[in-house]
Amino acid sequence: MKNLKIAIGSDHAGFELKEEIKQKLQELYLEYYDFGTYDKTRVDYPVIAKDIAARVADGKFDRGIIVCGTGIGVAIAANKVRGIRAANCNDIFCAKMSRLHNNANILTLGGRVVGPGLALEIVKTWLETEFEGERHQKRVDMLE
Numbered sequence: 001m002k003n004l005k006i007a008i009g010s011d012h013a014g015f016e017l018k019e020e021i022k023q024k025l026q027e028l029y030l031e032y033y034d035f036g037t038y039d040k041t042r043v044d045y046p047v048i049a050k051d052i053a054a055r056v057a058d059g060k061f062d063r064g065i066i067v068c069g070t071g072i073g074v075a076i077a078a079n080k081v082r083g084i085r086a087a088n089c090n091d092i093f094c095a096k097m098s099r100l101h102n103n104a105n106i107l108t109l110g111g112r113v114v115g116p117g118l119a120l121e122i123v124k125t126w127l128e129t130e131f132e133g134e135r136h137q138k139r140v141d142m143l144e
């Protein structure tokens with residue numbers, strides 16, 4: 001797997017899964033920075049999503065992973081930032097396709113949707129799948 005630098009974060013609903021994902025990133029020897037939240041106290045997901053999206057968009061991090069209850073709110077928030085292609089993938093097929101065809105640079109997950117076993121497989125698949133480029137590059141360029 002490529003040596004990726006990853007920005008990770010969650011709201012309270014995604015906190016437990018975020019902690020599991022951090023362990024997985026350690027096992028994969030991947031560098032990451034945790035943008036919070038750091039406990040289960042209620043927080044507003046747009047704040048954390050915007051923070052991570054800004055760091056990925058400015059190139060300080062290669063990819064981002066953000067977890068909320070469904071993965072939907074953080075994906076909507078992250079996609080407001082220019083240059084961000086956040087994909088909410090709660091299954092392995094979409095995780096793979098979001099990289100192959102969409103060159104997604106942020107993965108969002110629902111801590112209330114997927115269990116840790118599936119979520120970690122989604123993360124691994126998403127991190128190791130490369131963008132196919134070619135005909136898809138033109139379409140991704142059109143998003144900008």
Ligand code: RB5
Nearest residue numbers: 013068069070072073074
């Ligand atoms: C928090 O209750 C929940 O709304 C949030 O985690 C997320 O699922 C929003 O999309």
